[in-house]
Amino acid sequence: MDLKINDLSKTYGHQKAVDNISFEVKSGEIVGFLGPNGAGKTTTMKMLTQYIHPDHGSIWYGNSRNQDNVDIRRSIGYLPEHNPLYEEMPVLDYLAFCAQLQGVQTSEIPVKIRDMVRKCGLDEEKHKKIGELSKGYRQRVGLAQAIIHNPKVLILDEPTTGLDPNQIVEIRELIKELGREKTVILSTHILSEVEATCDRILIINKGKIVADGTVSNLRKQTESRQITFARIEGLDSDQIHKALSGIPGVNHVDLINKESNRFEVQSTSDESLNRAIFKLCVQNNLELLEMTPMETKLEDIFRDLTLN
Amino acid sequence: MNSIISIIAFRELRSFFDSLMAYILLIAFLGFSGFFTWIYGADVFIRKEADLAVFFSIAKWTLFFFIPAITMKMIAEEKKTGTIEILLTKAVSSRQLVLGKYLACLLLILITLAFTLPYYFSISRLGAVDHGATICGYIGLILMSSAYIAIGLFASSITNNQIVAFLFSLLIGIVFHFILDVLGSGSRGILGNILNDLSVSKHFDSISRGVLDTKDVLFFISLTVLGLFLSEQYVSKSK
Numbered sequence: 334m335d336l337k338i339n340d341l342s343k344t345y346g347h348q349k350a351v352d353n354i355s356f357e358v359k360s361g362e363i364v365g366f367l368g369p370n371g372a373g374k375t376t377t378m379k380m381l382t383q384y385i386h387p388d389h390g391s392i393w394y395g396n397s398r399n400q401d402n403v404d405i406r407r408s409i410g411y412l413p414e415h416n417p418l419y420e421e422m423p424v425l426d427y428l429a430f431c432a433q434l435q436g437v438q439t440s441e442i443p444v445k446i447r448d449m450v451r452k453c454g455l456d457e458e459k460h461k462k463i464g465e466l467s468k469g470y471r472q473r474v475g476l477a478q479a480i481i482h483n484p485k486v487l488i489l490d491e492p493t494t495g496l497d498p499n500q501i502v503e504i505r506e507l508i509k510e511l512g513r514e515k516t517v518i519l520s521t522h523i524l525s526e527v528e529a530t531c532d533r534i535l536i537i538n539k540g541k542i543v544a545d546g547t548v549s550n551l552r553k554q555t556e557s558r559q560i561t562f563a564r565i566e567g568l569d570s571d572q573i574h575k576a577l578s579g580i581p582g583v584n585h586v587d588l589i590n591k592e593s594n595r596f597e598v599q600s601t602s603d604e605s606l607n608r609a610i611f612k613l614c615v616q617n618n619l620e621l622l623e624m625t626p627m628e629t630k631l632e633d634i635f636r637d638l639t640l641n
Numbered sequence: 642m643n644s645i646i647s648i649i650a651f652r653e654l655r656s657f658f659d660s661l662m663a664y665i666l667l668i669a670f671l672g673f674s675g676f677f678t679w680i681y682g683a684d685v686f687i688r689k690e691a692d693l694a695v696f697f698s699i700a701k702w703t704l705f706f707f708i709p710a711i712t713m714k715m716i717a718e719e720k721k722t723g724t725i726e727i728l729l730t731k732a733v734s735s736r737q738l739v740l741g742k743y744l745a746c747l748l749l750i751l752i753t754l755a756f757t758l759p760y761y762f763s764i765s766r767l768g769a770v771d772h773g774a775t776i777c778g779y780i781g782l783i784l785m786s787s788a789y790i791a792i793g794l795f796a797s798s799i800t801n802n803q804i805v806a807f808l809f810s811l812l813i814g815i816v817f818h819f820i821l822d823v824l825g826s827g828s829r830g831i832l833g834n835i836l837n838d839l840s841v842s843k844h845f846d847s848i849s850r851g852v853l854d855t856k857d858v859l860f861f862i863s864l865t866v867l868g869l870f871l872s873e874q875y876v877s878k879s880k
Contacts, residue, residue, distance in 0.1 A: 382730040403732040411730045417723030421659055422652075433648045434731045478727070 334395040334408060334485040334516055335359050336381070341390035343376050350376040352540035353390070358533075360485070363512035365531030366520035369639050373540040374520040375414050378490050381518065382411045394486070407436050410484035412492055416475035420464030424455060424474055427463060428481055435482035449477040452507065468495040476504065480511065487511060489519040493526060505530050524631045538639040551634050561606045564595045564623035565614060576617060580609045595623075645733055649741025650748065653715070657749055666707055670753050674699045678760060691768030696760055697778040697849045701842070704750070704786055705814055711749060712793025713807040715742045716876065720801035725876070735877040739794060739869055746790040747783075754782060774851030781848035784861035785841060789814060791868025798875035817841040817864075 336358040343351040351373040358364050366374045379385045381392060383406055391398055394405050419427055428449055432442045450459050453473040458466055463474060472495060479487065492508065493501045508530055511517060521527060527534055528548055536544040536551075544551055565573050570588055577586045577598055583606070585599040600606045607624055614621040657663040678684060678696040685695065716739075719725035728738055764770050789810075796810035797803075818841045825836035825843065837843050841864075844857040 379726075384726055384730050401734075403734075406730060407732050409730070411727075413723060413726045413730070415723055417727055419652075419656070419724055420722075421656055426655075430648065430652055431727075431731065434645065434728070434733055436732060 335393075336486060336516055336518075337393040338381075339391045339393070341377065341380060341387050341392065343373075343380060343385065343388050349540050351380070351387075354537070354540070354542050355390075356535060356542060356545060358516050358518060360516050361513060362533060363508065363517040363519070363531045365527035365534045366518060366537060367522065367524070367527055367534055367635065368520075368537040369522070372537045372639070374537055375490055377537070378411075378414075378488050378518070378520060381486075382406070382409055382488055407482065408485045410479035410482065410487045412475045412479045412489045414490040416472055418463045418471060418474060421462060423462050424459045424466070425450075427474065428477055431478040432481045435484075437482050445481050449481050452480075453477040454503065469497060469500045472496055472500075472504070476507070485515055487515050487517045487519075489517070491521055492519055493521065493523065501526070524635060528631055536635065536638050543638045544634070548631060551631075559600050559606055560627040561598050561600075561610065562589075562595065562623070562625040562627060563598060563610055563621065564593055565610075565619050565621055566594050567614075567619035568617070570594050573619065576613055577610070580606075580613060582606070582609070645737045646741045646744060649728070649733070649738060650744035653742055653745030654748055657711075657745070662711065663749060663752075666711065666749070667753055667756060670700075670703055670707060671756055673703050674757060675760070685764065685767070691764050691770050693760060693764060693770075693775050693778055694849070696757065697782065700754075700757075700782055701785065701845060704782065704789065705818060706811070708746070708750070708786060708789040709793050709796070709807050709810040709814065711746055712742075712790055712797055712810060713803045714797070715746070715794055716797040716872065717801050717803050717806045720879070721803075725879075729876075735873045738876060739798070739872045743790055743794060743869055746793070747787055750786045750790070751783065754779065771851060774849070777851045777853050778849040780853065781845050781857075784848070784858060785845050788817075788841065788861045788864035788868065791865040791872070792817075793868075794872040795868045795875070798872040814841075 338357070339355050340353050341351055341355070342349065342353050354373075354377065366377070368374050376385070380387045383401060394408070397405060422430070425446060428446045429442055432445055433439075437445055450456055453476055455470065455473055455477065458470050463471065466474065472492070476489070476492060479489065489508070493504055496504060505526065508517060508519065512530075512532075519530070531548075533547055534544065534551060535542055563577075565577075568576075570591060573594065574586055574588055574596070577583060577596060580598075580600075582600045583598055584601050587597040587599075589595045589597050598606060598610065607626060610624060611621060613619070674696055677699045678693070679686075683695060685691075688695070716725070719728070725738075729735065761770070761775055765772075792813050793806075793810040796813065797806040800806050800809070817839065821836050821840040822842045825833055825840050827833075828836055838860070844860045847854060848857050
């Protein structure tokens with residue numbers, strides 16, 4: 334099911350939590366919602382799941398609009414922030430309860446539960462009460478209740494918080510697998526997670542979308558500077574520093590390691606720095622031991638877009 | 642739609658019995674009412690009348706305190722832990738949520754009252770019981786409980802603090818149960834009539850005397866509907 338969001342706004346008191354955002358998500362796409370805390374990610378997700386009503390704007394779920402609609406809610410799976418659960422319920426009962434509420438046929442419920450227990454790796458803990466589970470398992474239960482009715486749209490608010498690295502990889506794989514046929518929107522502030530799982534990134538800041546595109550597209554858009562690491566020997570490090578700073582276009586040179594003469598060279602120009610550094614070494618008879626161009630990290634893009 | 646309400650009600654009822662809530666209620670209620678009905682004070686043997694009037698007046702007060710204790714967590718806790726978000730983003734409406742919880746509380750009270758039926762059978766062995774009055778007494782208790790559950794749910798829906806919910810529903814209860822009664826007795830004319838008409842104890846006493854008046858029944862039903870309606874409003878207001 335495709336989602337189409339038009340001019341969505343929500344104000345709490347005087348604060349605009351979400352400010353006129355519009356975007357589309359196609360079926361089979363995994364979109365990562367990225368932004369600093371308080372940027373409006375969770376509010377947007379709550380509006381998408383019909384938990385709160387937008388002040389303004391519309392959400393299209395396929396061909397139907399965003400009225401309070403049971404059928405629409407049945408086609409959405411939602412893992413809320415902080416993953417609230419009924420602590421006193423055993424895992425299996427809780428999953429059955431959620432399946433019932435989402436209109437899964439009574440005869441299918443045992444099959445669905447077995448399926449979820451296997452998919453989310455809950456087998457060892459399935460008879461325990463939810464309150465007795467560790468955080469990782471609670472997160473899996475939260476994910477299982479979100480997908481037990483096989484929803485077309487999956488909305489996950491920080492799905493991997495509190496998991497250990499192995500669990501994170503597992504959950505990411507699961508999300509990727511689900512994303513092949515569903516529309517998935519997940520929010521996170523772990524940047525590597527977005528790179529690992531998402532087809533597309535939406536960066537949101539102060540209630541507005543500040544970037545929308547694939548990871549590589551965003552890199553191109555924001556790549557205003559180029560960074561190269563170089564190890565150069567043959568002269569005193571101060572002199573090399575001076576020479577590197579003299580290259581046209583270079584705006585900043587950092588000596589990272591004095592013993593091995595390792596420099597970080599930053600340039601503003603689009604032209605490749607590497608060639609200039611190489612020429613410099615040849616002309617001055619220096620030994621170029623290492624030269625590594627560095628990709629702009631998602632972290633830098635994020636910082637650029639959200640820190641103003 | 643109805644199945645959603647029953648799914649929620651069933652879950653709540655189970656959680657009453659999974660926690661100690663239901664058992665404490667049963668033991669305390671049966672202990673209290675049994676003690677005063679059979680053993681202590683103006684009990685059945687001293688009065689030498691084969692009726693359950695003592696039981697009904699004790700039950701009236703016990704339920705008055707117990708019902709807020711049952712209802713206080715119903716919505717407040719869901720709000721606090723955030724599980725209300727889980728329910729309302731599934732195919733559950735605010736009304737179904739409130740009705741499901743109401744039904745669960747009412748069922749728990751019905752189960753509790755069912756355990757007092759042996760009192761009735763014992764009394765009927767001891768002498769000629771006014772069956773009409775006894776049945777009316779039970780109907781009165783059920784109607785009164787229904788009204789207090791609705792009030793309790795309303796109190797629970799306006800806050801996410803259980804203690805606040807408990808005290809608030811007790812406060813509303815005291816006004817309806819006690820203060821209006823006292824004020825009504827002390828006033829005359831139209832004001833006195835209105836105050837009397839709003840007093841829960843007056844309506845309950847009138848039913849438990851064995852006269853099932855539509856006015857009394859309608860009073861409790863209106864109070865229930867009002868309470869549930871307000872709870873629904875508060876639940877959907879947070880959206």
